[in-house]
Amino acid sequence: MITHKPEPTHSKFWTPGVRIMTGIVALGSLFILARFFAGLGYVANFDNQHPWGIWIAIDVATGVVLSAGGFMTALIVYIFDRRYYKTLVRPALLTATLGYTFVAVGVMFDLGRYWAVWHPLIYPQVNSVLFEVGICVMFYLTVLYIEFMPILAEQYRGKVNLPGFLAKFNKPTESILSFVEEKIEKVIWIFIILGVVLSHMHQSSLGTLMLIAPTKMHQLWYSPLMPLMFLISAYAVAFPMVIFETTMATKSLQLHDEMEYLTPLSRIAMVIMGIYIVLKIADMAIRGTYTYLFDGSTESNAFMAELFLGMIIPFIMLIFKQVRNSRKLLTLIAVMIIGGVVLNRINVFLVAYNPPYAQHSYFPSFGEIIITVTFISCIMLLYRIAVTYLPILNAKKEEGK
């Protein structure tokens, strides 16, 4: 086992990729101005029949599920004590923190009265599934920030040197950082478990959301087991997401490939995917919805793509040891599984949602798409900044590069 401490990579920052993403963010900002100064209707294709679009399906629902790596790595490393994978915890925590931050940002964009986003705290409505999701996401985001603070403390404690007039905050910042290192680390286990519990709550409840509208939802997805399937799919996508990110990061920053962790992790992912497939097929068999499978409609094609490309084929590929040991193939499988889960969330929130009185179907506007892409670019930029300056990644520099 390589004993190596996580450390800043100090790589070159302004690469061509970073420039492109910065350009996207600049373009997206124009649409952001339009959304906040003119209104939702000028930027997005929402209407009374289609009140939710990709900002909910992708930015929020998909953002939440793809951040599952955060609680799953914490679960196996700290709770089930598999310290071997410890090196993967910080990058996954970073992704989750950034992911959830942009879930919150995405919600703010989607809410008509975004300035009232805190109202659920003072006007609780416990019959509402969305209330539970909202409160859990708020709390979990706080927990993630608390879990992230030791990383900042490790890097900056004793070295705080703010420029100019901010210098007077040097001392208080130092004392916060020492408080974090000395006190919070002692109770961090509470936050680790709390993070896992809160994740279970809202990952599953996101699947309960659409159960309120049985007459608008396509039978292939409308199942009372939807909350369970959302939870299992969060388990299933967590490690493929870790594999994908690690490979992207180590490749782009020319670090050691970390395959000695990713290969055994992919075996766990295989088992979870197996359970997800059994559940999905059993649900289909019990409710008899396989009759919709081959009717050639958009819905059935979208469901088949999810089931075969995103679940069954990657599962079968994962069974082979050679595949799990190959960096290229493993990355491909990770992408397929991630794609399948992303498609599932889009399917549940958009494809399956067919209100009978709708005069036309929904397709996202350019504004909606560019703002979503802006969020993704922001996440990638911030990830890059964080690993450049903070002790997140553990991998050694590749020799000779």
Added chain:
Amino acid sequence: MRINRKTFLGILVSSTSTFILKSKRKVEAAWKSQAPEDPYGCLVDLTRCVGCRECEEACNNINKLPKPNFSFNDLKILDKKRRPDDKAFTIINRYYPGKMDKQDNPTPTFVKTQCMHCQDPACVSACIVGALKKNKNGAVTWEEDKCIGCRYCLIACPFQIPAYEYKNPLTPKVQKCNFCFNEISKEGGKPACANVCPMEAITFGKRKKLVEIAENKLRKNPGRYINKIYGEKEVGGTCWMYISGESFEKLGFLNLPEKPMPEITESIQHGLFSYLWSPIALFGVLAGVMRHFHLKKEKGKKTGEEESI
């Protein structure tokens, strides 16, 4: 290593399955309707409506909505299949379900559409902050001071009634018929549309009484009406109900289940989260597992093994 992984998976599977089984048992516990006992309602007799659109105008006036581009006297608009929106809380559409008159011209049926004021409204159950409320008098109303604009009510409503002001950047409203809440709260008050209707197609009164009236009409005039009161049982019952001479499917009405919409989601939510029993239980299980491995490691350390946190 191999055994460890197996134990890990074993614990994972068994803890989640008990979690699921327990929750399922709880879910099956009875769900309780929160419908008001004796609400008001309206009975719309579609055989009487002539599509004069006076109810649309009265609704526009009482709710101080912006004047539409086309006049309320313009009857051509009846053939355009409109839906209620943020500027019109009720609308009338004309249907030709297939019946012919003596001169062999198709006879129209006019259908007024507005919020149905469900007894167990999906929108109220969905609302994250309780901005939508089912009142004792039957009206489903919206409170501006609470709303955050999430539009989950629009997703939830089986009749697709709530409408949103998408072009308002700061204070968009959820707009829909509020059963003229202020009017019907007064002694002898009626909703504006029921008050103005020259054909007396809309009868306002206690819902229970209206069901009796409707049943009487259906019994006495089997030739005039089909044998159904739309809204009596749909989605657990609605305060607005319809009787008709033509099949409701041909008039744009939806075929809806009799089960109230919030039943499944509320059962799941309360089954899983009442008194936060399941999060607390999960926290306990995970803390136990964490402690178990921690103690094991302490033991290992004593016998001389490595690793620090």
